[in-house]
Amino acid sequence: MNPELAVLYAKLDIYGEALQTIKHESGAVCPNFMTCTCPPCRASYGSWALASEAIEKATKLSQSASQPEKPMSVCTKDEPD
Secondary structure: OOHHHHHHHHHHHHHHHHHHHHHHHOOOOOOOOOOOOOHHHHHHHHHHHHHHHHHHHHHHHHHHHHOOOOOOOOOOOOOOO
């Protein structure tokens, strides 16, 4: 594998792990941090929401990349005169 590509894959793994940690283990300043309006909770929830959105987008991208391409349909009707 190309060394630059290997570094990119390693970085993606690191970023992905960080986002998963933020989403699943961080962010809860208080039990109601998702709806609390105090500044620390708002900042914490903002970070959590960004991590969640990034994970969702990456997952969708991975799913669409792993699906085989659908063949283009070819019209078999004769062209009109």
